[in-house]
Amino acid sequence: MQKKIQLRLKPEHASDPQSIKQSLSDSIGCPIDYIKGFHLLKRSLDARGKSVLFNLSLLAYINEPIQPLERQKILFRDVQNASKKTIIVGAGPAGLFAALKLIEAGIKPIIIERGKDVRKRRRDLAMLNKTGIINEESNYCFGExxxxxxxxxxxxTRSNKRGDIQRILNLFIQFGAPEDISIDAHPHIGTNKLPGIITAMREQILGSGGEVHFEEKLIDFIVENRSIKGVKTHTGSSFFADDVILATGHSASDVFELLHQNNILIESKPFALGVRIEHPQSLIDSIQYHCRFDKARDIHLPPASYSLVEQVDGKGVFSFCMCPGGIIAPASTRKNELVVNGWSPSKRNNPYANSGMVVSIEQKDAFAYVNDPKFSIDHPLLLMEFQKQIEEKAFVAGGGLFQAPALRMTDFCKKTISSSLPDNSYLPGLNPADLNAVLPTFVYERLSSGFKAFGKKMKGYYTEDAIVVATESRTSSPVKIPRDPSTLNHPQFENLYPCGEGAGFAGGIVSAAMDGERIADAIIQKRL
Ligand SMILES: Cc1cc2nc3c(=O)[nH]c(=O)nc-3n(C[C@H](O)[C@H](O)[C@H](O)COP(=O)(O)OP(=O)(O)OC[C@H]3O[C@@H](n4cnc5c(N)ncnc54)[C@H](O)[C@@H]3O)c2cc1C
Known part of the structure; x- marks a missing residue:
């Protein structure tokens, strides 16, 4: 007999198969010998109470031998000589998952990517972190x-209504991600493992007869009779296909400018902006797991995370993209703009915990700040201009070479320049600086109030040991590229498909991948 059972176990028991068997036999009310095996289906952590517990959902095999769980494997076709072709601009999650879905159905994808392949890209990141010199085409945002x-x-992702999350996770597993990602309530892969998975996806695309062109930047569309025939790239090459998917991400400001200059409809889009916060991981562990700061957390527990939100003067201040055991990284794409973001290795074993802390920005906020007659309140690039101005100020305040301006959290709230900064993870270096001169006043004041309020919710969060680093400004796209709600193409071109985060239809890896699949489906329905 097979039975689904829910258990709540202490961390040391949740990771021990013998303890799990014992708990299953207690729960079912049968001798332990009757439990022939089990599969872990779902795992989540509950740290709300005094003692931390794991919630496990298990499939137990009672008096019958355990069977392997079947995972659906996606099969890909040979599309080398396919009659239908689609150009995909951008090899991010949206572009890659669109390509795989098209291949599944028999359409040939031609991917055009401005950056380098993952291996070469890593060298550019090392150079940026070590020397402060950026490659504007190959960095934390651009590349395979x-x-x-x-x-x-x-x-x-919270956007489970928009697609099949489990299918996306299964595909990640098919290309080499650990099986745990389909079990954990908050799965993550880690920076060290993602490049191998992305490489395996590219090898599948090429092996199936698709094309991948690196270091080819879209600079123009080839248009005939209100139809996009192809694209031109900066090397002088032209590519032609039946359809074009535009999946260029939230940082391709030149693509937004290209669309605007060509009178292709785009709209400004509210986004969120603020700072990145870093605490010692041991402090976050002690707050979340109710243990002592100077003692290591229980070895059976992962590095603790948090998710915070507070209303200040009618606007939300909220944490974003928390990276336990992580590193703060320079996520800029241009020489004179400073953007920070965070990452973690799969083990999340760095001694710091970082998170974005941001405030929503709307058209009226950006209009009041930008103060330039070129930008009316309904200008499609108003929020992008706002973002750019703040990133440029942060670059100057940091002292150049992608050093970042920073303050201790307590000094940030007191509006004093810190005389020193604690040890931190940011490799190009931090310099104490007046963040009030970098951030708009309404952002600064809301963040200040937010930090103090979070200190009440999480005792110890508001501390001089935490650092506030500017600026977290690429949380989502400041521009939306509209599409027809039923056919999903751009309203002006029946074969141009805005896709993913840059078009404003995704926020994060999984939702971008789901949007890529959705666009591929629309093309498949139209063409096959
Ligand atoms: C440091 C960092 C950490 C993050 N951590 C997470 C996380 O843990 N979880 C999560 O869900 N999300 C995370 N995100 C956000 C996530 O990466 C994005 O939401 C997601 O990648 C968006 O996918 P996309 O395919 O729409 O666009 P992108 O991933 O931005 O891909 C767009 C691609 O288009 C290419 N491109 C741009 N312009 C052109 C052009 N003109 N010609 C050709 N190619 C072009 C770019 O080089 C890029 O490869 C993180 C982002 C950063 C920067």
Whole structure:
């Protein structure tokens, strides 16, 4: 007999198969010998009470031998000589998952990517961290795998109505991700493992007869009779296909400018902006797991995380993309703009915990700040201009070479320049600086109030040992590229498909991958 059982176990028992068997036999009320085996289906951590417990959902085999769990394997077709072709601009999660889905159905994808492959890209990241010199085409946002490649690889999303999350996780597993990602409530892959998975996806695309062109940047569309025939790239090459998927991410400001200059409809889009916060991981562990700061957490527990939100003067201040055991990284794409973000290795074993802490920005906020007659309140690039101005200020305040301006959290709230900063993870270096001169006043004041309120919710969070680093400004796209709600193409072109985070239809790796699949489905329905 097979039976689904829910258990709540202490951490040391939840990771021990013999203890799990014992608990299953207690729960079912049968001798332990009757439990022939089990599969772990779901695992989540409950740290709300005094003692931390794991919730496990298990499939137990009672008096019958355990069977392996079947995982659906996706099969890919040979598309080398396919009659239908689609150009995909951008090899981020949206572009890659669109390509795989098209291949499954028999359409040939031609991927055009401005950045380098994952291996070469890693060298550019090392150079940026060591020397402060950026490659504007190959960095934390641009290159194979997109913005998520050198990230924490968190794979959870709230947009479960928009697609099949389990299918996306299964595909990640098919290309080499650990099976645990389909078990954990908050799965993550880690920066060290993602490049191998992305490489395996590319090898599948090429092996199936698709094309992948690195270091080819879209600079123009080839248009005939209100139809996009192809794209031109900066090397002078032209590519032609039946359809074009535009999956260029939230940082491709030149693509937004290209669309605007060509009178292709785009809209400004509210996004969130603020700072990245870093605490010692041991402090976050002690707060969340109710243990002592100077003692290591229980070895059976993962590094603790948090998710915080507070309303300040009618606007939300909220944590974003928390990276336990992580590193703060320079996620800029241009020479004179400073953007920070965070990543973690799969073990999340760095001594620091970082998280974005951001405030929503709307058109009226950006309009009041930008103060330039070129930008009316309904200008499609208003929020992008706002973002750019703040990133440029942060770059100058940091002192150049991607050093970042920072303050201790307590000094941030007192508006004093810190005389020193604690040890931290940010490799290019931090310099104490006046963040009030970098951030708009309404952002600064809300963050200040937010930090103090979070200190009440999480005792110890508001501390001089925490650092506030500017600026977290690429939380989502400041521009939306609209599409027809039923056919999903751009309203002006029946074969141009805006896709993923850059178009404003995703926020994160999984939702971008799901949007890629959704667009591929629309093309498949139309063409096959
Ligand atoms: C450091 C960091 C950490 C992150 N951590 C996480 C996380 O843990 N979990 C999570 O869910 N999300 C995370 N994100 C966000 C996530 O990466 C994005 O939401 C996701 O990658 C968006 O996917 P996308 O395919 O829409 O766009 P992108 O991933 O941005 O991909 C767009 C691609 O288009 C290419 N491109 C741009 N312009 C052109 C052009 N003109 N010609 C050709 N190619 C072009 C770019 O080089 C890029 O490869 C993180 C982001 C960063 C930067």
């Amino acid at each position: 795998g997109g913005a998520g490649t050198y990230s924490d690889g968190k794979l959870y």
